Amino acid sequence: LRDPVNAVFQQEDVSKVLIFNEEEHLLTAQGRSGSVFLKVSQAEKQHWQKIFDHLRKKRDIREFGGKANYKFWKAVISRPDYSEEALFFEEEIPSRKAERIIGFICITLNKTSLNRRVKDLLFKTILMGAAFWIIGSVITFVVIRRITHPLRRLTREVNMLELGRNVEEIPVETRDEIGKLANAFNRMSVALKKRE
16 A cells, blocks of 8 residues: 555645555555554544445545645445546446445645645636736727727817818728728818818
8 A cells, every 4th residue: 555655645735644444444544754653543433434434325525624634535446347437437337336345545635735725826817817807908998099099080170170170181091980981071071172
């Protein structure tokens, strides 16, 4: 069991690993420092018995161990025939009749380390959201300014025309409705000058 336990401890958040056999006897209990402890209080044994009963029905359980850690319990199952898909997509397994529980495992994760990671992820998410918001705002501002600038110029020239002042020809920068409106205004101002 040394190799699988050492592999689990490759994750920095793991603080303790407990492995039990199918008869619910503790095989190994190892902490982050490498210490092995097999002495267990009666209260812990009673608590574990409830968990084992639950695991025989549900196969996994999550337990919140106060402010310090999270505990994840899982039943270790042996199947006579399995495929790689069965390992990842349990809903595709046709029957659980041939399954046999050969043990249980409990992995305890350090809550402070996990919370630090969650805070880092939250900070990065907020930072990315703010960056997208700023970029989106700048793009929206540029697009709106590009649309409203010709309209403001057109409004100014219409006001000049209303006051009877000399009107300049508005440059047509686009071929959309605003460009068509500028063309119409230019034609109208030329027609008014001819009438005068």
